[in-house]
Amino acid sequence: NAGVMQNPRHLVRRRGQEARLRCSPMKGHSHVYWYRQLPEEGLKFMVYLQKENIIDESGMPKERFSAEFPKEGPSILRIQQVVRGDSAAYFCASSRMHPLDPTEAFFGQGTRLTVV
């Protein structure tokens, strides 16, 4: 039973390039969340997706950032025209959610993005 898989683990991009981060949720999980952790800070919610739907993107920057979770394949977090301030660890989490049974979100190992 594989856990949440994120790739790549490390990504280096030059300013102005695009970054694509991938997340495959745990088997049986249809809810995916993306979080960002800046150095020496806690994790900050970015976006919550279910298959083919964005449910809550209240934590996403208004420009350059987008996310998708297609019917087939992993969830993708896409950052266009990266800037140095985008350097951070990006974590994906997945969960199943039963309305009567609170469940925990399980996290991947993260993608560490460095913008040079």
Added chain:
Amino acid sequence: DQQVKQNSPSLSVQEGRISILNCDYTNSMFDYFLWYKKYPAEGPTFLISISSIKDKNEDGRFTVFLNKSAKHLSLHIVPSQPGDSAVYFCAASARIKAAGNKLTFGGGTRVLVKP
């Protein structure tokens, strides 16, 4: 506006003694609370959780206490072991359907357990 706060950035404790980590929240809609443990270069690992209908949950060496009136929760680790050295995050969730399991995290507490 930080809705979940961990006011102690670090904690040092002797092996075998108790570690107490504290967390305060401001949002009354939060009804489910979790603690995660994180090692460097790894993702957070779920440790223990508590629903707002309870005031205590215990799992082995880990106990979480919830004081709803004070909007405060704490994590007790006893006895502390060197392998417990990590950063611990408190997180909260409001299980409103649209919010799913969206978590609001505190800033973390770095725990060092000395042999």
